[in-house]
Amino acid sequence: MVRKVSEKIKIDLSNLYEIAERVDESAATLLAKILEHFNIRFKFIAVSNPDFPQTLIYAGDVRDVNKSIEDVVKDCNIVELFDGYETAVACID
DSSP states (O other), X not given: OOOOXXXXXXXXXHHHHHHSSSOSSOHHHHHXXXXXXXXXXXXXXXEEOTTOSSEEEEESEEEEESSOHHHHTTTSEEEEEEOSSOEEXXXXX
């Protein structure tokens, strides 16, 4: 069964990276904290980082996948966070 993606929420914190001169937490951690604060459950968070060629998946364990971040989350309703350096995308319930 293919589910049509109906929502995409984008959070752009790119100024945070410049203002802080460096972000100590990953985009995945920031996104997880935001979602937990608003009681939004997620299946996993995928991260695209310019330093790594693979998409990283955070769901309990961290693992690499040989797909683009777009392919990983194509059947999800998503919340995307860009912190100025890396992009985290949560597949939400």
